[in-house]
Amino acid sequence: MANPVLVEVTRGPLVESIHRGSIAVADGSGKIVFALGDLETPVYPRSSLKPIQALPLVESGAADAFGLGPEEIALACASHSGEPMHTTRVAAWLARIGCTEKDLACGAHPSRYEPVAEDMVRRGEKPTRIFNNCSGKHTGFLSVARHWDIATKGYERHDHPVQQAVLHDLSELSGATGDIPWGVDGCAAPNFALPLAAQARAFAQMAGPRGARIVAAMTAHPELVSGTGRACAILMRSAKGRAAVKTGAEGFFAGIVPELGYGIALKIDDGAGRAAETAMAAMLARLGLLGGDEPAQGILRAPVLNTVGAVVGERRAAETLG
Numbered sequence: 001m002a003n004p005v006l007v008e009v010t011r012g013p014l015v016e017s018i019h020r021g022s023i024a025v026a027d028g029s030g031k032i033v034f035a036l037g038d039l040e041t042p043v044y045p046r047s048s049l050k051p052i053q054a055l056p057l058v059e060s061g062a063a064d065a066f067g068l069g070p071e072e073i074a075l076a077c078a079s080h081s082g083e084p085m086h087t088t089r090v091a092a093w094l095a096r097i098g099c100t101e102k103d104l105a106c107g108a109h110p111s112r113y114e115p116v117a118e119d120m121v122r123r124g125e126k127p128t129r130i131f132n133n134c135s136g137k138h139t140g141f142l143s144v145a146r147h148w149d150i151a152t153k154g155y156e157r158h159d160h161p162v163q164q165a166v167l168h169d170l171s172e173l174s175g176a177t178g179d180i181p182w183g184v185d186g187c188a189a190p191n192f193a194l195p196l197a198a199q200a201r202a203f204a205q206m207a208g209p210r211g212a213r214i215v216a217a218m219t220a221h222p223e224l225v226s227g228t229g230r231a232c233a234i235l236m237r238s239a240k241g242r243a244a245v246k247t248g249a250e251g252f253f254a255g256i257v258p259e260l261g262y263g264i265a266l267k268i269d270d271g272a273g274r275a276a277e278t279a280m281a282a283m284l285a286r287l288g289l290l291g292g293d294e295p296a297q298g299i300l301r302a303p304v305l306n307t308v309g310a311v312v313g314e315r316r317a318a319e320t321l322g
Contacts, residue, residue, distance in 0.1 A: 003037035004320045006268065006282075007275040011304060011313040018318070019275035021251065021268040023283065024200035028208055028261035030175060032197055034286075036320055039200075042181055042193035043267045046248030049191060050077040050137050051206055051214050051256065052173065056165040057140040058213050062147035066096055073217035074224040075136030079247060081227025082111030082131035089224070090135045097139070097146045104139070105156035106132040106187040113227055134187035136224075141189070158182060158190045167192060173202035173210075186249065196265050199254070203263025207256045215256050218244040231277040231299055238296035239289045245280055247273065253280040257287065274315060278302060282317035 002020060009017040022037025032039070054076040057063050063073060072093050080086040094100055108127045111117040120127065129135060138155075144162045145152045155162050167180065167190075176198050185191040194202070206215065218225050219241040226232035226247070235245050244256045251268030253276040264283055268275045281300040284290040290300065304313035 003269055005318045006036070006266075006279045006321055007272075007315060008318050009304065009313065009315045016313065019251075019268050019270060019272050019279075021266060021275065021279065022196055023264070023266040023279065023321075024196040025283070026197065026200035026204040026263050028204050030201045030204070032200065033262070035197075037196075039197040040195045042195055043199075043252070044183065044185075044191050044193045044248075044250070045199055045252050045254060045265070046185060046191055046250055047079045047134070048246045048248030048252045048254035048265075049170075050079070050134075051211065051218065051244070051246055051254075052170055052202060053137055053166050053189075054140055054214050055169045055210070056144045056162060059169075060144050060147055060165070062143045065147050066143055068093070068143070070217035070220050071224055072136075072140075073214060074221035076140035077214065077218055077246060078136045078225045079133045079232075080136060080224065081113040081116075081230060082109075082127065082133065083113045083116055083227055085224065086136070086227070087130045090130050090139055093136075093139050094130075094142070097143050099139075099142050099146070099152065101129045101135075103142055103152055104129040104132070104135055105189070106134050106138050108132060132187060134185075134189070138187065138189070156187075156189045163190050166190075170194070170202060173205040174198040175201055196267060199265040200263045203254050203256050203265060204261060205263070207258045207261050207263055211256065212258070215244045215258055218246070229295075231280075234295045234299060235277075235281060235284060235290070238291040238293050239284060240291065243284060243287075243289050245284075247276065247280075249273075251276045253277070255280060255283065257289065260287065262287070274302070278315055278317055279321060282321040286321070
């Protein structure tokens with residue numbers, strides 16, 4: 001059966017577009033406390049996996065060995081915009097561990113923050129790999145390899161000890177057994193597919209002591225996790241530190257709620273990021289975690305504008321999430 005409609009987009013009096021998907025919320029015992037749609041088909045969390053991919057950085061002792069603080073840990077979880085607050089910190093971190101941007105396996109792409117991207121074009125400056133939205137995650141991987149005194153070259157390969165440590169942690173947190181499907185993410189690192197229920201259980205474990213340092217870093221530095229005006233930063237600011245959220249490509253979004261011990265995992269079938277943002281905002285609102293601030297409410301009920309700036313419709317959660 002088709003997944004339920006989670007988000008709809010209106011124009012005038014009519015619903016013009018719909019986005020179907022599935023959601024799982026688990027508690028610390030592994031119980032699914034809220035569910036919509038298919039929870040058993042394996043799906044990739046994409047960048048929503050980053051808080052779990054950062055676990056080896058903390059648990060190996062690498063973060064402490066290199067004197068890394070909450071800002072670097074937040075960057076290890078980031079899909080950042082390539083703003084100076086991101087790139088300068090990643091560059092300094094690489095230098096601290098004796099690496100350079102050439103050691104990063106991720107490719108270069110322009111800043112996702114338009115003023116920075118435009119300024120670089122005017123100056124004729126080309127982005128380096130540090131501008132990749134995953135450069136913090138990759139610097140975290142390099143830090144673990146350095147700490148373990150093992151090869152940094154090839155750290156992004158599935159069989160490298162750093163990636164096997166991520167896989168081990170994900171298996172423990174989710175309770176998954178057997179072989180876990182994997183594919184290569186956009187940044188060249190492996191990404192692991194699990195059923196949505198298992199992913200919610202993994203994020204619920206991150207809401208406990210094991211993920212406390214990572215969650216604290218994310219909620220203390222939301223803009224480092226994402227960027228200026230980005231959904232993750234807006235939603236975490238609105239929740240006032242009570243929830244950490246992380247977007248992923250192709251319509252995935254994850255949430256970690258320490259005070260409830262909840263993990264949230266949601267996937268939009270058609271991969272629409274706009275729908276995933278609104279669905280996550282709706283889930284935070286259901287849990288009493290979304291503030292009344294305008295930026296967050298603008299994700300929950302996002303206006304549809306025409307070319308002269310007039311409101312002609314809205315993007316909103318469907319009744320299934322109301």
